[in-house]
Amino acid sequence: MNSLDQLSSEIRACRICVEEPLRKPLPHAPRPVLQLSPTARICICGQAPGTRVHASGRPFTDRSGDRLREWLGLDHETFYDPAQIAIIPMGFCFPGQNEKGSDLPPRPECRARWHDNLFASMPQIELLLTIGQYAIAYHLGVDRKKTLTETVGAWREYWYDREHPKGTPRIMPLPHPSWRNNAWIKKNLWFEQEQLPVLRQQITRVLDESRSDRPIESDPR
DSSP, X not given: OOHHHHXXXXXXXXXXXXXXOSSSOOSSOOOXXXXXXXSOOEEEEOOOOOHHHHHHOSXXXXXXXXXXXXXXXXXXXXXXXXXXXXXXXXXXXXXOBOTTSOBOOOOHHHIIIIIXXXXXXXXXXXXXXXXXXXXXXXXXXXXXXXXXXXXXXXXXXXXXXXXXXXXXXXXXXXXXXXXXXXXXXXXXXXXXXXXXXXXXXXXXXXXXXXXHHSOOOOOOO
């Protein structure tokens, strides 16, 4: 078993937020949700599973996922193909909800225990899509702006102007595709008009290059 397979097995069996929590324990049984492979060159870095994803055990099986796939120009088959797309949220388990019915922030245990080793085990990643403030904070660190709007609005800076040493992925910051951000999307028309076309173009490029690098299977006849 290679290091990524080992990490994947350990994460899927993880119970740290119940047995060794850094804050109030998870209020339900853990069910880590992620999608990994040693060949995926695109990684979607989100926040944490919601109630529907917790029930399905599959990333983005909700309205947010429908919008995200539309943003990225990806069909279900490609989106859920781990050989092409990795999905690594900042929190692997549904964190529960507050008294108002809103999802709590991602559990801090995941970042502390898993993320550094996990991304170090996936050096083939070329494009990181950081969705929401928690993923942006982890992947951009001090390079992020004061607000999410400013950070997403500076996408050209991260994509074109930032140095990208060989072996390090390019980062594209995105807002969360939740319906709660409808007003933000309507207010910031540049996101759909300018940023998404470039993002789709780059996703197509990376996927096409990845497919062309795959060995041709021999004819079984």
